[in-house]
Amino acid sequence: xxxxxxxxxxxxxxxxxxxxxxxxxxxxxxxxxxxxxxxxxxxxx
Numbered sequence: 001x002x003x004x005x006x007x008x009x010x011x012x013x014x015x016x017x018x019x020x021x022x023x024x025x026x027x028x029x030x031x032x033x034x035x036x037x038x039x040x041x042x043x044x045x
Contacts, residue, residue: 003015 001012003012003018004010005012
């Protein structure tokens with residue numbers, strides 16, 4: 001799997017790097033001012 005072995009629930013070799021990337025992405029997204037999202041639809045259409 002991408003981040004873990006589904007049978008043993010062991011982290012894959014890239015788990016820590018993926019977790020760091022997702023943490024940075026989430027922090028960057030949260031830090032964006034609201035006006036960046038005004039004209040975007042609320043759901044995929």
